[in-house]
Structure formats: structure tokens, C-alpha cells
Amino acid sequence: MQPTIRRILFIVILAAGLAWIGLSAGGTQTVTAAPQEGFLAPDFTLQSITGETYTLSDLRGQAVVINLWATWCPPCRAEMPALQKMYEEYKDQGLVILAVNSTVQDTASAVAPFAAEHSLTFPILLDDTGLVTNAYQVRSLPSSYFIDRKGIVRQVIIGGPMAEALLRTRIEDILR
Amino acid sequence: MIELFRSLFTPPRHMILLVAAAWLGMTLSEKRATRHNVSIEALNNLTFYGLIAFILGGRLFFAFGHIDAFLKSPLSLFALNPDLFDALGGVVAAILTMLIYGQRQKLDLWNTFDALTPLLSVLMVGLGLSHLAAGTAFGQPTDLPWAINLWNADRHPTQIYETLAALLTFGLVWTLKPNPRSGLLFLTFTALTAGWTIFLAAFRADSTLLLGKFHAEQVIAWAVLAMSLGLYEWRIQIIEKEINL
Numbered sequence: 001m002q003p004t005i006r007r008i009l010f011i012v013i014l015a016a017g018l019a020w021i022g023l024s025a026g027g028t029q030t031v032t033a034a035p036q037e038g039f040l041a042p043d044f045t046l047q048s049i050t051g052e053t054y055t056l057s058d059l060r061g062q063a064v065v066i067n068l069w070a071t072w073c074p075p076c077r078a079e080m081p082a083l084q085k086m087y088e089e090y091k092d093q094g095l096v097i098l099a100v101n102s103t104v105q106d107t108a109s110a111v112a113p114f115a116a117e118h119s120l121t122f123p124i125l126l127d128d129t130g131l132v133t134n135a136y137q138v139r140s141l142p143s144s145y146f147i148d149r150k151g152i153v154r155q156v157i158i159g160g161p162m163a164e165a166l167l168r169t170r171i172e173d174i175l176r
Numbered sequence: 177m178i179e180l181f182r183s184l185f186t187p188p189r190h191m192i193l194l195v196a197a198a199w200l201g202m203t204l205s206e207k208r209a210t211r212h213n214v215s216i217e218a219l220n221n222l223t224f225y226g227l228i229a230f231i232l233g234g235r236l237f238f239a240f241g242h243i244d245a246f247l248k249s250p251l252s253l254f255a256l257n258p259d260l261f262d263a264l265g266g267v268v269a270a271i272l273t274m275l276i277y278g279q280r281q282k283l284d285l286w287n288t289f290d291a292l293t294p295l296l297s298v299l300m301v302g303l304g305l306s307h308l309a310a311g312t313a314f315g316q317p318t319d320l321p322w323a324i325n326l327w328n329a330d331r332h333p334t335q336i337y338e339t340l341a342a343l344l345t346f347g348l349v350w351t352l353k354p355n356p357r358s359g360l361l362f363l364t365f366t367a368l369t370a371g372w373t374i375f376l377a378a379f380r381a382d383s384t385l386l387l388g389k390f391h392a393e394q395v396i397a398w399a400v401l402a403m404s405l406g407l408y409e410w411r412i413q414i415i416e417k418e419i420n421l
Contacts (some may be wrong), residue, residue: 001414011407017374017398025389036311038382091273114183139186157259163308165252166260168245 010046012013035136037156041066042135042149046125049112054098054123057151062094064147065167068127068138069099070106071114076142079161080118086167087122093175094149097122102141106129146172178333185309186256193309198227201295204350211354212251212291212361218281219291225277225395226270231312234270237262286359287413293365297346300369304339313338316381332379341372357415363408369400 001009011122041064045055055062067083069076078098087097101111103126115124127133138144144162146155155170185193202223211220235269238260239246239253246252307313315332323330345368349361377383377393385393385418 006412007287010409013371014402014405017371017401020374020378021394021398024391024394032328034329036314036327039327049223077397139183155259157257160257163252163255163257163260164249165239165242165245166255166257168248169242172245 006081008045018151031139031152035049035145035153035156037055037153039043040151041124041145041153042132044132044135046127046132048123048125049115049121052123056098056147059096060151061098061149063171065089065097065098065171065174066136066145066147067097067135068102068141069142070102070141071110072106077114077118079142080120082101082162082164082167083120084120084122085164086093086171090175091122092170094170095175099123100127100132102130102133102138103128104133146170146174148176182309182311185306187310190306190309191258191397193306194299194302197305199293200297201302204294204298207292209291212287212289212358214283214287218283219288221281222274222277222283222288223292226274228313229273230266230270233273234261234263234266235266237269241265242248244393246393276390280299281291284358286362289362290360293349293362294346297342297349297365297369301339301346304335307338311380313380313392314377314382321329330379334376334380337379337381338372341376342369345369357411360408361409363404365409367401367404367408370404373397374401 011123014167024070031040033042035042041056043055043057045053047053056066065086066082067079071077080103083097096125097173099120101108101124103111108126108128111124111126129154133136136145140158142160142161142162145153146157148154154174157166157170190314196223204218205219205223206216208217241262247288277283278285293405306321313335314326315334315337318332319330320332324331324333324336330336345365348368349365352361352364355361374397377391377397380391383394386392386395
């Protein structure tokens with residue numbers, strides 16, 4: 001190719017790129033509910049093992065960690081002490097941890113003894129119909145969702161156990 | 177089909193796709209290494225050190241960026257969580273390490289870039305597939321017949337667009353006739369990749385917006401495209417001068 005033609009072609013390509021960037025500029029997404037970063041966290045209402053009712057949208061204004069788990073899942077069990085430690089450290093700053101037991105794939109009677117054994121003081125919710133497990137499209141346990149004070153999912157962590165530093169950095173992000 | 181694929185490679189298993197792409201890409205790069213006057217051994221060492229630097233650098237950059245969290249629980253530095261990772265830091269560490277190794281081994285920069293092009297182009301295919309598996313880099317809502325349902329909406333299958341574009345790019349760089357002018361293969365790859373990124377990022381719904389409206393991926397890709405085309409022109413002039421001498 002002739003050098004002049006090549007240079008003109010390069011300039012045309014760059015100009016077309018700029019034009020396309022300009023044409024496609026604008027908002028990217030509306031805030032709808034989905035279990036993914038940048039979306040509104042899907043709302044739910046569940047009962048805890050102590051009989052209290054929790055609705056996610058009622059917790060707007062607080063930073064929320066939703067941890068979906070099961071008693072038979074080793075990484076879920078392994079990360080509970082770190083979650084408890086973080087809860088004690090940050091609850092006064094507005095952190096709420098909702099440990100949603102995926103009861104639809106667990107044994108309900110095993111949940112309370114597990115919580116007692118690990119001295120867990122944050123709310124343990126029972127998802128016995130699979131409502132949250134389905135709404136959050138859970139494919140793997142544990143799955144954790146870090147939700148900011150506006151109710152937006154800021155981070156999703158699938159798998160575990162989560163290290164303390166990981167929990168701390170994500171919690172500090174949603175507390176801001 | 178897509179649901180089955182996403183179930184099979186649901187995070188963190190989606191990283192298997194990247195590892196498989198790296199392995200396949202490296203195998204292909206090795207096959208073509210001698211064509212670019214780079215020994216297979218040197219290429220292997222270069223990528224091995226680069227990979228180690230990427231892993232260590234990514235973790236260390238993350239730790240330095242969140243030093244308070246790691247001072248409170250130093251053992252987290254050795255945790256297996258892939259989320260404790262700064263990908264950009266990893267890339268910087270890998271590039272620096274590879275540059276230092278290449279300089280010490282007196283590897284020609286442009287020949288080495290050409291030799292690494294198959295690896296990079298297959299990695300881009302793996303990246304598209306891993307995006308599809310993880311549901312990241314998702315598209316804007318659309319009612320087009322080929323839309324996929326993701327995050328509670330029918331969306332542009334941007335991850336599939338991305339994978340197809342990367343496959344086409346790989347096909348092109350793999351089948352291009354050997355060019356004695358070093359660097360042009362690599363620059364063709366970067367220009368093409370930047371070009372389709374500018375085009376496809378317009379359909380993404382997860383972009384960070386610069387100045388409240390410009391997709392960050394497009395702006396970065398345009399800079400890469402400009403640099404690639406500029407370097408392409410510069411390489412041709414340098415090579416022609418060398419030939420004339």
C-alpha cells in the first residue's frame with residue numbers, strides 16, 4: 001500500500017473511532033434488581049432462626065452483607081468465624097450481616113445448633129422455599145453479596161472461605 | 177446451551193477458561209517462535225517469569241493498596257481468594273519482569289512481541305468466554321432475536337460478540353503470511369483488538385463512564401488504536417530506512 005494512502009486510512013480509522021465513541025456516549029444502565037454488581041439487590045423477606053422477620057429493603061441506609069450458606073458446605077463453615085469477627089468490629093458503623101441459610105438444600109434442624117456452636121450473633125435467616133437462592137441465582141455456596149447503603153450490590157464473591165482482609169476491604173467499601 | 181455453559185464454568189471455575197486459553201496460546205506461540213527468531217526456551221522462560229510476576233504482583237499491589245486490612249490480618253496475604261488481586265498491578269509487574277528478562281537475554285523486542293501474539297490473541301478468546309461464564313461485561317437490554325437473558329433482562333450477548341471478534345482476530349493473525357518486518361504482526365493484533373473493542377463496548381451496560389458519558393473501555397481502546405497505528409507507521413519507516421541502507 002502507498003504510504004500516503006495508508007496514512008490517510010489510519011487517520012480515517014481514528015476519526016471513525018472517535019465518531020463512534022461520540023455516538024455511543026450516554027447512560028449505560030437503568031437501576032433494576034439483579035444479583036450483580038451495579039444493580040439494586042433483589043428484595044426479600046425471610047424469618048430468622050429466632051423468629052424475627054427481616055426485609056432487605058427495610059435495611060436501606062445500612063451496609064449489608066448477604067452470605068448464602070449451608071451447614072454441609074466446608075468453606076461456608078470455615079468463613080463463619082471471620083464473618084462474626086467483622087460483624088463485631090463494624091456493626092456500630094452500620095453493618096448488617098444476613099447469613100441466609102439455603103435451607104432448600106440443607107437441613108433446617110442443623111442450623112440453630114451450628115449457629116450456637118460458632119457463637120454467631122448476626123441474624124441467621126432460613127430460606128426454606130428457595131426464594132433468595134433463586135432470586136440471587138446461586139450456583140455455588142458460599143455466595144456473598146456486599147450491598148451499599150443505597151441498596152446497590154457493590155461486590156459479589158462466589159466461593160470461599162473469604163479471608164479477613166477480603167471481608168474488611170469490601171465491608172469498608174460499602175460502609176463509605 | 178448458554179445456561180449449561182454458565183453452570184459448568186460458574187465463578188470461580190470460569191478461570192479454568194483463562195488457564196486453558198493461556199496453555200493453548202502458549203503452545204501455538206511455541207510453534208511459531210522460531211519463525212520470529214525467538215527460541216522456544218527463551219519464550220517459555222519469558223512467559224513463565226511473566227506469569228509468576230503477574231500472580232505475585234497482583235496480590236502485592238492489592239495488599240499495598242489496602243495496607244491497613246492486611247496489617248490487621250497479615251496471613252490474608254497467603255489466602256487463596258482470587259478477589260484479593262489487583263489485575264492492573266499484576267499486568268504492570270508482568271510487563272516489567274518480562275522487559276527486564278528480555279533485556280538481560282538480549283531478546284529483540286519486536287520479534288518477541290510477534291512471537292507472543294498467538295498467546296495474546298487466544299487469551300482474548302478465553303477472556304470473552306470467561307466473561308460469558310461469569311456474566312460480567314454484559315450488554316444493554318435489547319429486543320433483538322439473538323438477545324440472551326442475563327441479570328433479569330434480555331441483553332446484547334456482548335460476551336459472545338467479544339469472543340467471536342477475538343476468534344476472528346486470532347484467525348487473521350494466525351493465517352497472515354510470514355512478514356519479515358518485525359513488530360507488524362503484533363501491532364496488527366493490537367490495532368484490530370482495539371478496533372473491535374471500540375465498536376463493541378458501545379453495547380455494554382457495565383461500563384465505567386468518563387465525564388459522565390464516555391465508555392472508559394472505548395477511550396482506552398482508542399488510545400491503544402492510535403498508538404498501534406502510529407507505531408505501525410513508525411516501524412515501516414524504520415524498516416524501510418534499514419533496507420535502503
